[in-house]
Amino acid sequence: MTGPSELLQRLPxxxxxxxxxxxxxxxxxxxxxxxxxxxxxxxxxxLHGGSTAALLEMTAIVQVADTYPRLRLPKPINVTVCxxxxxxxxxxxxxxxxxxxxxxxxxxxxxxxQGDRNDPIASLTAHFLLxxxx
Amino acid sequence: xxxxxxxxxxxxxxxGAAHTHALGFAWEGLVDDGAPRIRVPYRADLVGDxxxxxxxxxxxxxxxxxxxxxxxxxxxxxxxxxxxLDLRVDYMRAAQPGRDLMAQARCFxxxxxxxxxxxxxxxxxxxxxVAAAQAAYMVSGEKTAGTTA
Numbered sequence: 001m002t003g004p005s006e007l008l009q010r011l012p013x014x015x016x017x018x019x020x021x022x023x024x025x026x027x028x029x030x031x032x033x034x035x036x037x038x039x040x041x042x043x044x045x046x047l048h049g050g051s052t053a054a055l056l057e058m059t060a061i062v063q064v065a066d067t068y069p070r071l072r073l074p075k076p077i078n079v080t081v082c083x084x085x086x087x088x089x090x091x092x093x094x095x096x097x098x099x100x101x102x103x104x105x106x107x108x109x110x111x112x113x114q115g116d117r118n119d120p121i122a123s124l125t126a127h128f129l130l131x132x133x134x
Numbered sequence: 135x136x137x138x139x140x141x142x143x144x145x146x147x148x149x150g151a152a153h154t155h156a157l158g159f160a161w162e163g164l165v166d167d168g169a170p171r172i173r174v175p176y177r178a179d180l181v182g183d184x185x186x187x188x189x190x191x192x193x194x195x196x197x198x199x200x201x202x203x204x205x206x207x208x209x210x211x212x213x214x215x216x217x218x219l220d221l222r223v224d225y226m227r228a229a230q231p232g233r234d235l236m237a238q239a240r241c242f243x244x245x246x247x248x249x250x251x252x253x254x255x256x257x258x259x260x261x262x263x264v265a266a267a268q269a270a271y272m273v274s275g276e277k278t279a280g281t282t283a
Contacts (some may be wrong), residue, residue, distance in 0.1 A: 039151060041151065079225075
């Protein structure tokens with residue numbers, strides 16, 4: 001079985017964002033190391049909301065794939081991202097939690113933070129389709 | 135600020151920041167009675183699942199978030215600081231591998247503090263969307279034109 005880091009390395013957009021993941025007691029923790037190309041507002045400066053949203057969505061995908069291994073990756077049905085704080089030009093971390101997984105659909109929440117885990121910069125609520133292996 | 139001065143910086147607002155530049159966003163203009171439209175050319179490094187070649191959901195979200203912000207600026211007819219409050223994206227079907235993706239948005243209601251937006255991503259036809267978004271943006275109260283780029 002491949003670990004979260006190997007899976008993220010396989011996914012082109014995760015590589016584009018520079019994502020890496022480690023297994024923790026709470027699940028797969030993903031880091032998005034700061035890079036200039038993640039900046040959306042050069043004046044503040046601040047991360048683009050799309051960078052943070054993609055980190056959250058990839059974290060959720062990797063958590064679902066890790067918990068429910070299938071040949072095919074879970075496909076997002078819908079995602080809602082709430083932006084809670086400005087994303088500063090520094091490393092960003094994320095963890096996801098599977099609230100419920102049925103036979104076909106998983107409901108997942110995730111949070112992203114920078115300095116203090118208790119001050120998340122963004123949260124995600126999403127549904128994923130768990131695909132059969134055939 | 136005059137209408138023409140916002141319109142003149144829309145191409146820069148569409149693709150000028152580091153992230154939008156890295157993603158290859160390209161300004162397509164105002165379509166359908168004033169909806170901003172962006173194109174993202176298909177690239178292998180923007181794919182989500184290498185087994186399918188379909189562009190990543192996170193890319194589609196970034197595209198819809200960004201074009202939605204442009205729609206708020208178009209509605210204000212000014213460039214003032216805005217921030218996405220929340221964004222919901224429904225992924226209706228997979229994007230076609232190898233095809234460029236387009237997105238356009240409309241700000242349906244602008245108050246003194248919030249812009250309410252809907253946005254769509256598609257290859258050819260906005261009525262056959264890959265994804266649809268509903269988003270709210272915080273709008274800065276500053277009315278000075280001094281914040282323009």
